[in-house]
Amino acid sequence: MNRNWRKGGKNAGTFIAAIFVILTSAGLTHGVTMEFGPEFNPANNHYYAIYSTGNPEIFIGWDSAKTAAEDQGGYLATLLTAEEDRFVLDAFAGAITLIGLRAWIGLTDVQEEGSFKWVTGPEGIQPLTYNHWLPGEPNDAGGGEDYVEWRNEPGGYGTNQAWNDVPIDAWGISQFMVEFDTNPIPEPATFFLLGFALIAVFGGYKKRFKR
Numbered sequence: 244m245n246r247n248w249r250k251g252g253k254n255a256g257t258f259i260a261a262i263f264v265i266l267t268s269a270g271l272t273h274g275v276t277m278e279f280g281p282e283f284n285p286a287n288n289h290y291y292a293i294y295s296t297g298n299p300e301i302f303i304g305w306d307s308a309k310t311a312a313e314d315q316g317g318y319l320a321t322l323l324t325a326e327e328d329r330f331v332l333d334a335f336a337g338a339i340t341l342i343g344l345r346a347w348i349g350l351t352d353v354q355e356e357g358s359f360k361w362v363t364g365p366e367g368i369q370p371l372t373y374n375h376w377l378p379g380e381p382n383d384a385g386g387g388e389d390y391v392e393w394r395n396e397p398g399g400y401g402t403n404q405a406w407n408d409v410p411i412d413a414w415g416i417s418q419f420m421v422e423f424d425t426n427p428i429p430e431p432a433t434f435f436l437l438g439f440a441l442i443a444v445f446g447g448y449k450k451r452f453k454r
């Protein structure tokens with residue numbers, strides 16, 4: 244009896260954990276959602292998506308965005324080459340035209356002022372070899388701009404579609420760009436297997452009441 248109870252408890256724990264995995268993979272536990280994408284880049288087999296807080300009035304800091312990107316299984320995008328930069332501009336051109344985008348990317352000069360580095364990708368810390376700054380940027384305005392936004396607002400500041408350094412908790416940024424090495428949307432087959440596993444676990448959980 245005691246043993247059966249323990250078995251049931253363990254199965255219940257597995258069941259709850261499985262639900263948590265589903266919620267996590269759906270991005271529901273962090274208050275952020277995928278707004279655009281994922282877009283596949285055949286040049287490097289990576290995927291790119293714009294995530295947001297879901298409300299342009301609710302901002303997110305660079306460090307929180309970095310954590311949220313990792314929680315989604317990716318990282319703040321690293322636009323290492325002109326080709327990669329061009330890809331995301333083309334991929335999100337529709338969204339830019341529609342609403343404009345201000346999204347964090349994985350670039351910072353927090354360790355050494357003026358020396359910007361990509362710090363988030365699987366390639367490890369990368370010095371800046373290609374750049375796409377807005378005219379006059381990076382300007383370290385007020386001496387406290389160490390993190391970079393990918394800023395594209397047609398008709399506004401950012402018409403040139405490029406980068407700008409801003410403070411870590413910059414006012415007005417509710418989006419971030421996430422890069423993935425594999426497709427962040429599970430294939431239907433994965434959902435099927437997960438559902439099958441849930442039924443099996445739940446079946447085991449119910450069984451103990453019959454004994």
Ligand SMILES: [Ca+2]
Binds near residue numbers: 323364
């Ligand atoms: Ca990259």
Ligand SMILES: [Ca+2]
Binds near residue numbers: 390
């Ligand atoms: Ca700076």
Ligand SMILES: [Ca+2]
Binds near residue numbers: 380382383384388407
């Ligand atoms: Ca700036």
